[in-house]
Structures are given as C-alpha cells and as structure tokens.
Amino acid sequence: MTTSIGKRELDDAGRALLKRSTRGREDFEDLVVVPVFAVIVALILGALIMLATGVDLPTIGKSFVALGKGSVGSINALSETLTAAIPLVLAGLGLGLGFRAGLFNIGAEGQLLLGGTAAVVFSFTFDGLPFLLLMPLSLLAGAVVGALYASIAGVLKATTGAHEVISTIMLNLISYQILNYLLRQPYIQKEGRSDPISKSVPDAGELPRLLDWIDPNLRVHAGLFLMLAAVAVVWWILFRSKIGFAFRASGENPDAARYAGIKSGLIIVAAMGTAGALAGLAGAAQVLGVLDRASPGFSAGIGFNAIALALLGRSHPVGILIAGLLFGGLEAGGRQMQVDAGVSIDLIAIIQSLIIVFIAAPLLVRAIFPWGFRKSDKAAGGSQ
Amino acid sequence: MDVELRGITKRFGPVVANDAVNLKIKGGEVLGLLGENGAGKSTLMNVLCGLYHQDEGEILIDGKPVTFAGPGDSIAAGIGMVHQHFMLVPVFTVAENVVLGVEPTGRFDHLDLNTARKQVREINDRYGLEVDPDALIEDLPVGIQQRVEILKVLFRSADVLILDEPTAVLTPQEVEDFFEIVKSLRDAGKAIVFITHKLHEILEISDRISVLRGGRITGQGDPHELTEAQLAEMMVGRPVSFTVDKTPAQPGRPMLEIKDLLMMRDNDEIAVDHVSMTVNSGEVVGIAGVQGNGQTALVEAITGLKHASAGSIVFDGDDITRASVRDRHRRGMAHIPEDRHKSGMIGNFSIAENMVLNSYYDEEYSNGAAVNWPHVAETAAAFCVDFDVRTPSVFLDAGNLSGGNQQKMVVARELERETKLVIAAQPTRGLDVGSIEYIHKRLIQSRDEGDGVLIVSSELDEIMGLSDRILVMFKGRIVAEFDNTGGKADRNAIGLAMAGATKGAAA
Amino acid sequence: QVTDTGGIDDNSFNQTAWKGVLDAQEKLGVEGRYLESQAETDYEANVNSLLGGQCDVIFTIGFLLGDATANAAKANPEQKFSIVDFAYDPTIPNVLGQVYATDQAAFLAGYLSAGMSKTGIVGTFGGINIPPVTIFMDGFAAGVGYYNAQKGTSVKVLGWNPESREGLFTNNFESLDDGRAFAQNLYDEGADIVLPVAGPVGLGSAALADELGTEALKIVGVDADLFFTDPEKKHVYLTSIMKRMDSTVYQVIETTMNGNFEGGLIVGTLENGGVGLAPYHDMEAMIPDDLKAEVETIRQGIIDGSIKVGG
Amino acid sequence: MTDVTETSIATQKIETSRQRQSRVVGILLIALALFVVFVFGMGLSGDATFRLSRPTDPYALPNLVVPAGPFTYVAAALLGFLGARELIRGGTRWTSLSLGFGLAILVFAFLVWATAGKSFSLTGMLQATVVRAMPIALGGLAGVLCERVAVVNIAIEGMLLAGAFTGALIGSLLGGWGGLVAAVLVGGAFGFMLAALVVTYRMDQIVAGVVINLFVLGLTSYVSSQVFSEFRHLNNAPVFRAVKIPLLGDIPVIGPMLFNQNIFVYGALILVALATYYLFHTRSGLRARAVGEHPRAADTLGVDVYRTRYIHVTLGGMVAGFGGAWFTLGSVGRFDENMTGGRGFIGLAAMIFGRWHPVGALMAALVFGFADSLQQKLALLNTPIPSEFLSMAPYIATMIVVAGLIGRARAPAADGKPYVKE
C-alpha cells in the first residue's frame, strides 16, 4: 500500500499528541530531594557507626570536617576529587551503556587493566613520537585493547549464548594473570627490577597535569576533558544515534528487537566492544595521567566501583557523571579523614553503600520518612 | 452457590477500572460477560478471585459478606479462575501445575506425585479432558494448556468457575469440545462466568449476559432475545458491521513464491514439510490450521527470523531465501507478529519509538548516524491519528496502551509505508469487535492497493471473512486448498482438513 | 607513615615499623599519624595527603612505595622522607633509605631449621617475588645448604630455587587462607618447618601448624618476633627472623628531632642489631644444645666475615 | 477445492543439531589427541610418581608410578578413539560424556607430563581440592536457593565476608559453635535485608546486591582496622579441626578427601543433599520453584510470593554465612580485610555452570577447587609453563565449557524480575 509520509501537515488532533508531560514535583523529588536526603542520612548513619566503634564525638566532628575539606575544601582537594572521578566515570559510562543494551558486564576491571597496560606499552614503544601523536594514540591503544578484550565475552554470548556474567568474571580473573605475565617480560618490565612493574610512560605520552603551574602536587590531568567528552558522546549514542536505539531496543526486549530486524549478535558485540573501549580508556587515563606505569592490580577495584556507579547513575550518562564526582569526592575526603582524625578510610565504603541504598530504593526512604514526600502513586501502579 | 458483587470499585492510580459494579452469579448457570478491551472485565474477576482487593464495595457468598486477603482465601471459598493469560509454569509437568498450592504430601513435606497423577487422571476421566499428567506444559499446544487450566480449577473443587477469554486461542473443533465441558460443569451445578469477545459464542453458551463499558455495567440481557448486532452496540456504543466489505480479488503477478520449503524445529523434528505455495498481488491468502502444525515456522521462514533448511523463497521476483529480516522489510514486506507483547513492541519505549522500531535506520527518519526524533514524533502522531490509536501523547510508554490500541499501533507501523506483501499472524487475537473491524478493513485496503496479503489465524471466521484463497496446514504440510471468492468455501470441509481428515473426506 | 597494602595491624611488617613510631611517641613526645594504602594506586595520593599534614619526617613503608616516595621527595625538597626497604642509587638528599641484611639472620634460621627437620624437608613461600622478600628465602636456602655441607646431609628446601629465582608465591600480602593452603601444600610434600615470607599471610600458616601440632609443623616467623606479636599462636614459632624496623625507625626519628637528619642509607645487619634471630622461647627445650651453639658460632662467623652469606 | 500434490518425503540428509555437536566434539578430541602427542609426548621420559598415602596413614598404598612417555601415547590413543567414535557414530547420546571424559584424560596427561621424573602427593592435592571448593560450593548453593525464587544474588560475596567476620568476632567471644551460629544468623540477616530491599522496596536486584557487597566490605574492613587492631583478643577464634569419621576416614585417597575433614565440608555436602531433596521432592520446593518460574501463576494459586522470596533469600544468606565462617572458623581463626577474595563471585559462576542445581554447583565448585590446588602443586614442580598460564587455565576452561555445553542452560524464567502484586 502506498501512503506518502514525507512532510505531512499534522491536524490539531495530531499536534495534541506531541505534548510532553511537564516535569512536576515528582521529578523534583526523584532528582533532587531524594539524593540530597540520601547523602545526609548516610553521613548520619556513618557517624552512628563511628560512635558504635568507640570513636568519640570530637573526633567524629573532626572527621566530617576533614571529609569536606578533603573533597572540596581546597584546590588540592578538588583536584583529587576530579582525579579519582575520571576513571570511575569513564568505566561507569561503558557499564551503563552495556546495562542499557541488556548486558550485565562485570568485566570492566579486566578491560581496564589490559587497556591501561596497552596504553603504557604503546607509549614507551613509540617513545619519540611528538606529544600530539603519542598521547592520543596511546589512549586509542587502550580503548582498542579494552574493546577487543570485552568483545570476547560479546562474541561468546552472541554465538553460543554463554552467559556474560560468567565470562566476564572469568575474563577478569584471566586478566590479572595476563598482566602479571606481561609485567615480567623483559620488553615490558622496568629495567633492573625483579618485581612485576612496567617501564614508565614517556613524557610525550602523558596526559598533562592541568594545574601543575599552581602546585606540582595537583594531580588533576587532561583526562578530565576526555571524561566530559565521553559523557556527551555516550549520551548522544544512547539517545540520539541509530546504533544506540538498537542497543536500547535489544536491551529492553531482545525478542521484539529481533523481529524488528535488529541483529542481536551484532548488537551484543558492538555494545560489549563500546563498553570495553570506555573501560580501556579509563585504564589508559589512569596510567597516562596518574600512575605513569602499570603494576599488578593497578586498577584498584575501579572496575567494580564503576558497577555501583553506573547503577547509582541509573545508567544515564549525566547520572553517572554526578555519581562519579560524588564517589571521587568521598574517596579524596576519606583520605583526609584518615590523616586528620585517624578514622579508617573504610568508613567511606560504608557511606557510599548507604547513599546508593537510599537513592536506589526511594520506597525505602518514603517508608522511613513518610512526611514531606508525595503520596506515592507509583507504588500502587506497577506492572500489568 | 450464589455470589454477589455489590458496588465494586477498583482504581489503578487515576484509572477507574471498575466503577460501582453490581453483579450476581448463580449456581447451575453460565453468566456471559462482555465488554470492549479495557472495559474492566479481567479486573472485576481478579477482585472476585482475591488477586486484587477492591477499593469500595463488597462480595457476598450465599448472602454472607466475605473478604479475601489473597487468592488462597477465594480458592478456599470455592472460587476458581482461568486467567486470560495462562498461569502455567512451562517447565513443570501437567500434574505439578495442577496440584501446585494444594499438593498431596507424605512425611517430611515429601511431594507425593503419584497420588497427584492419580487424582489428575480421575478428573480427566470424569470430564473427558484427556491430558497426559506427565507432559511438560511447554511441549503442549495451547488447546491442551487451556484444559490444564480448567483441570486446575476443578482439582480445587471450585463451585464458581471464572473463565476469562478461554476460547481466544482455540480452534472451532476445540471450542466445541470445550463447550461440552462447560455444559457438563453447569449441569453439575457449578456457577460459571464466561468472558469472551466472540458474540456468537456468548449467545450459544450463556444463560444470562452482562455488558461492561468503561468500568460500569451498561446492559443486561437474555441471550434468547438478543442479537449479535444489539450486543455489539451495547459494548461499543455504536453500530458495528460484522462482514468485511470487499470486492472480488484482482490477483496480479506472484508476490511470494515458496518452493519445497523445509523447516526444522530445535528438537530436530520437521516443522514445515516441503511446502510450496504462492501469494499473488491483490489477493488475500489465508492459512488455516490448528496451532502447532507449522504455521509459526512458516511465517518465521518468510520473514527471515529463521533460516530454511531447504527450499527457496522468492519475493516479487527476487530470491530472498537467505536475506536478513531487515532486508526483507526494506523490500516491502510487512509483518504483524503473532504475539505483540513479546515480539511486536517494547513496553518501556514510547509510542513514537515503537513506531520506528524497524525503520529507524531509514533515511526518512535519520540524519546520518543519528535518529531524527522530532520527525519521528510527528510521523508517529500522524500514524496514531490515521489508525485511531487512542493515547494522550506519543511520548507515553506503549506498555500503557490497552491491548487493542497496542495492536493498532503495531499494524500502523507495518502498513503505513510502501508495502508489497503483508504477513499477518493472528492479527486480531484478543481484540474487541471494534478494533477487529478496523484492522480487517485496513488489511483489505492493502490488498486493494495491490499488496499480497498472507493471513495466518486459528480463527476460522477471520480466515473465511478475509481470504480469497484458503490453504489448510496439517502436520507441516499444506493438505488442502479452497477457493473462497465471495465466501463460497465450505466451512465444514475446512474444519475437517484442519483436523487432519483424509482427502477423500475433505473433498 | 604510609603503609603498604598489608595494613597497620598486620602483625609483622607495617606493625613493626609503626612500633618504632609509637616508641618515639612515648619516649620523645612526638606525634605520629598513619595512612593505610588500600591499593597500589593509593601510594602517591597518600604521600601527598601527608605532605599537607606538616610532618617532620614521612616514613614510607615498603619497597613498592619506592617510586612514589622518590617523586614526592623530588617535588618537595624541604620535606624529609625515610623509606623502609628501598635503597636509592644515587641517593636523594632528603630521603633516608633503610635496608636490612635480612639474609644474615635468615641464614641462621635456615641452618637451625635444617638441624631441626625430622623429615629432611623444609619449605618456604613468599608474598611477591621482590628483593626484600626473596632475600629472606635466599638466606634461608643458603643456611640449609651450609648445614648440608657441614653435616653431609641432604636437607631439601621446597618453594624457592635460588638459581632460577622461581618459587612459591601467593602474589598477595593479604590472604591468610592462602597462607594456610600454601603451608598445607608444603606439609603434604613432606616439609615440617615452613618459612612464610608474606607479612600477615604467615598467620594462616601458623593456624595450620597450631592445628597439626608443632611436632608435625613448625613455623619460622619473619620481620618481628612473632612469639610476641602473635601471642595466640606463639607456640608454633621455632624462631623469627627479625628485621628491626622499629629500632631503625626510632633512630631516624631521634636523629631528626636532634636536627641531624641526613639523606642516604642505613643498613641493618646482625652486627648493628638491625636484623637478628629471635629467642627460641617455648622451643628452647626442644632444640639440642649443640645446635644452639653452632648457630651462635655461625652468627659470630657472619659478623666477623668468616662466613659468607651470599653467593 | 483442489488437492495439493503430495511432496515426496525428504531423502536428502539434513544435519541435526546433535550431529553438529558430535562433529565439533569429535574434531576437538582428535585435536587434543594430537596436542598430547606433540606437546606432551615428544621426548618425554622418566616416571611420574603420585604419592597416594602419607606416612601417617594406617594403610599405606604404594605410590602410583606412571611411566610418562608411554602414558601420553596411551592417553592420546584414548582421546583419538573417543574423537573418532564421535565423528563416525555422531549423534549418539554420549557426546557430553565423551567430552567430559576426554577433558579428564587431558588433565591427567598434563599432570603426568608435569610430574615426569618427579613426585607429589596426589592425596594431598585432592584433599585440598575439596577444602578449597567448599566456600565456593556453599556460595553457589546460596545462589541456587535465591535464584530458584527468582532473586539474583550478587551479594553472595558480601554474605560470605559477613559470615567470616562474624565467625571470627563471636567465635573469639563465645567459642567456635557460638561463632558458627552467629555467622549463620548474620548471613541470614543480610539475606533478609536483600529480600527486604528487592521484594518490599523494589530496589533493582543487581543494585541491591552490589550495595550489600560494598557495605559489608566497608563495615568489616572498618571494624577490623578500627577495632581489631587495638583489641586483638576480639579476632582470635578457635578453629574447627578435621574430624575423622571412623573406618571411612581410613580408606586410602577417598578417606582424607571426604571423611577426614572439618564440619564445614560435611556441612556443605549435607546441605547440598538436603537442598536437592528440598527443591525437587517436597511441596515447599515445588512452590519455591513455581515462584521462580512464574510468580503470578503461583500467586493465583495462593502461594505467597513475597513470603516465599523472603524465606529462601534468607536461607540463602544463612548458607552463605555458614560458608563465610569457613574462612575464619574453618581455616585460620582470624578475620582479615576482604579475605573472601572474590570467592562469592566464583560461587555465582559455579551456580550458573552447575545449571542452577545444588549438585551441579558442587561439581562446578570442585572443578575450581581442583584447579586451585593443582596450580599450587605445579608451582612446586617447576614446570616450564609460566605459572600465570596455569592459573588462568581453569578460567579459560570454564569459559569454553560454558560456551560449549551449557550455553543454552536456562535460568528460572522470572529470574531478576521484581514481582508486583496488583
């Protein structure tokens, strides 16, 4: 049948359908009130835990001051916060994209390790290239290797249906061994060392520090721009691009996507690859911007924290950015807390988890604090 | 046992699904409950069976008010419901499904499956259900699954049986058998509520009829005094035409030619057994057959979802046996899938997004690598207007639409473009008469514009009403072909062929 | 003080160094702070955090902090640093390296173990294959070899091959359970004395020895005298190879307070008491007197240079 | 009506999926045979000695001495035979079995190759296999209990850690049994918490699991560095020792493996048996599985979906708490930060590998345990293969097996989906 669609004038009835529901109090509560509330309650509970373990009140006060000081209280604090956020956000973006495509990728840790290692190896192999070439190409090497490593899980799932949770857990465990092995190879191992540690990144390969003209100890580096660009790009991919539409469609309903002619196998591999590229970039940014070399376990759990981050950010790029800044701030502030008040930095992990609980379970917040929040209609609605 | 519903009101957020409904159900009687999609029939019955709790009103059994905290209570009170969507655990056996919740047990909570099997067989024999208690549900055709649902209710010795659209997926023969079962239950003194969209069924089986519209009871009546047209008008609020108005077909060039097609199932059984057939432009070909005889596999082969093991498929002169789903779609093949919830749409996507689910990559809707969302939204709005999809906004999640509107959305997506061949599988399953009328009209319109149309349906009426030519599938083969110009095909012969009668009998 | 990943309460490495700070707190009235590293990525950040903390001297504990310390020292020439287990070559003016000739003490332990082993097999395993760890294993193996040469026996050392520089490593300094499993593995292969060189991981080995009974399996402790720092399992320790970081750290603090801080290197040896073999404590009665005497002779021999430990 | 001409039944041969699988397996087995010959067999000499008894055993078995060179050829021949059989008589029922058998032969050939001219204690390795497998098996079993009622439990790792911590703390105060009970209760409490978050507060199941992991890791690490470092006596619990079962424990090889272990090993084996009986042979088990497959159907039949989920997730937490106590009360008596070291995630893998079946999870855990203990032995044997490759071998094997054999294994249908009444 032939219906010309082209540019068609909409009648009133049609135009009426283009109304979007406006954001109301509900969104305000979801996006602002609940998170602020979550942070405050988590901090209070953190204080209670300190009390319970015999920390006295003045020290608790001191530790919260230190937490604030260490995360946003000075240029150095801000710099540390951003430095910590960069790899978290990059890896988190990859995971979030994967979640949207229906892939529960636990493998960011391994992708990050191998991507970072590739960036280091590339940079000292092509030492002598000018900065404008070496640095971007090293980053690219990290992204490519991360993508390839993640694609293993993607290809296995696409061709044999192997569950990506298992294969990415296994790939993580394998990556530690690959890294240990590589770091002992004469080509990669630092001269004169018997422990597994790589050669250093040449200066032209490094992500330059942004604020070292103020103080050489300020570690925030050009990876910051990479992170912001990645947020924008991932947002565009997910919500504006064709491939992103296919990602989301097969994530939401793989069957319908298949019926619509979207090739699920390709999508799985592409989504895994993109996620791996971002994790690889996170690793590359970490070695080129902060660590200067690869050593065993240099990922330091970033790949796992990024899972929490992506979930907290509801797999939305902007959410992930905000969550990443929050986590980065807590990490930097936690360090200060341990120095100033002698409270173990492990408290930060407790606070982080409590924040996630309260943000991810608004029903819980409403159950504990019924006043002030709208009567939740959503609670009664739901499926069907 | 008599049940009375008084002033039942049930809201879902802002939606009032039932609005002060009064209803009486009596033992030894079949009450037919009618209503458009979304009228609130299922909701009302879910309240009665304890799954939902009413916001207002009360339920009386034999005059005494009762409250149900959950389905357990209503089962204990003797009420059993066969739900519109099957409530069977696919990986359990028939016996396990039937006894679930009232299991016979031995010591240490041990599940006594032998007793369960025996009890299932007893009921089987008493009502002539003929179901193998050890078969896995997922291996059974839907007709048999329907019987398992009834077994479940009978097993709990329910006195009130609620049957929510039980015949939607049955073939004519199965419906006849099913009515025998219902009648014997009624004669045994049970009260039965029967919900359906098929007016002739309700006239045939009910003793009393109630009609719901917009959550309220809008009519009551005696099936012996009412006609289908009157019922339809009570349901929809306007006169409805039942016959599909169409001119004789003008078949043109062959649009789809299938030669010697062989399809295998995952378990290595043959699903489609060397089928050859042709669909010409400008004609509607209907495939009749009991579910499980290979129609699904045939459609999957034509649309490219599964690859053929042997044989060829030619579409408008080009061999597409190996072409991808997208390629076929791009060449002008439209596919209205059998199960819209599962494979036709994405509930969490907006209507606009669903409208371009299989064409978002088209130049029409994209700028380079990006999707042109404003244009998509406008087009979707235009489609909604064209196909009477009722929604406040195209940015709403499609999952919020009623079943009929969802199907209209899918049909709009498939037909609102340049098409040459339309494959429609069960295009009106579960829809009310108003929606069915509309979709049928659109399919005929496609034919009149020169498309080839292939309709697969287990609804013999639908096949008879729409098709110019009818093929009957049985055990993976095309066993008979009928010319249906002017509706002249022999309904009985088709039914017999569907049941696998020999050629001699069918002729 | 910035710790390595073992944590301040590891019963050996970090804890011993921290003890030096605590001693100084008590006797010299200084104030000490510590910052635990969770992972290798923290080193630099942690050192930086302490920079802002106006410390007189910052101790970095562990070979792995070598790079981070050097960078920080170069960026902050005013700040005094001291690092345990790392010798810079060339030296950095504001960093004092503290290294230990642990192999000297380990040699004694190896000789003692060889003398005490009933099965003729002793075992060792390490945390990671880095010099401060393998130096224990080298000395231990050399001590066993010396015993074999002296007595004409063939006591075997499992878990470390000084030539190929390969051996048994847990690849972490954390998992106590690995410590138990590795010791069990060595025990299954016949070892009745095990030297775990992996910080707290060795506590897991001690738990196994406790369960099997000290007749079947004895443990040689490292870093501190584990008889005191692991009092619950004190009976399983044959002896400990002590690396007196507490004493060198204390010395560094003392010299700093006196204004005599100088960059460079101090080396702990048997001679200056920077390393040593712990007393036998509960095992005293079990060890034959002539073996004790021989160990003492060797000790003197090492100090006066008549016995070469390395090579 | 026109009759349709009969199409003749297909005479051409169509390859079925089973035949395809046989072909792949056959080729793989033959490739392995060649691998064994050319990589292991070439120039191999000496005997491989596997010690079966320890000096202390009552009935000493002689050592198992295998002439390495000839053995590899026998192994290769066996592999070749299995492969050829699959290729020629493809499509029979024994494909998976052949593959499993072939892999076992490969592992043994590898062991012989690595041990040629040396010796090690096979019994010790097998005993270690069982020991190292138990926390993984218990983690997997916890996962099975949760996922059978459709709650994905990523938090197994955290529950193990919580069990380990509680075992150490309460064990130090009240003794081993007190610690054990407390660990089980605390594991259950975290299970209950997970259930509350996902069932009542409808938090995403993965988020809730990740959060519990983070919380437990933070809390236990915090307390251990803040409190345990100061009060050492709070972290010094007694260890449950191995209890030898009379007679059975004296059987060579099998005895030490199965009948001379601590209560955690016995407990895990009993729990696996109980869970199997419970899930597949009792009324409550049937209901639980129904809740996992089709919660609405279960609900319409009066099964309380929420309650069922609460109960089973709590039970799963208790099992994980028990498994966690192994790290402290069953091993070293002390808690240490993050001492579970990802074993909970491997448990999750074991659950999937084991097809959501308790016995399957146990078997998968044994594979991991075997790889773990094998690797330690190989480090002592000084094989020329870099130890990293040995370490990753089991993980690679797991991926291959998951991809090849159970790619299509099905999780409970409602797994991970919240259930909303009304």
Ligand SMILES: Nc1ncnc2c1ncn2[C@@H]1O[C@H](COP(=O)(O)OP(=O)(O)OP(=O)(O)O)[C@@H](O)[C@H]1O
């Ligand atoms: N769980 C629910 N949450 C929100 N709205 C619901 C829910 N269930 C039903 N509704 C709404 O209530 C109204 C009545 O739905 P119901 O399923 O009872 O209709 P029905 O008459 O059974 O329709 P059909 O013929 O399609 O089965 C519809 O508008 C539907 O969208």
Ligand SMILES: Nc1ncnc2c1ncn2[C@@H]1O[C@H](COP(=O)(O)OP(=O)(O)OP(=O)(O)O)[C@@H](O)[C@H]1O
């Ligand atoms: N009465 C019965 N009892 C048990 N099994 C039956 C019965 N009738 C049919 N079957 C089995 O049901 C299966 C076919 O039914 P089903 O509807 O699942 O097939 P299908 O794949 O949907 O077919 P189609 O391709 O036609 O849709 C066959 O395996 C057949 O053996």
Ligand SMILES: [Mg+2]
């Ligand atoms: Mg309904």
Ligand SMILES: [Mg+2]
């Ligand atoms: Mg079908």
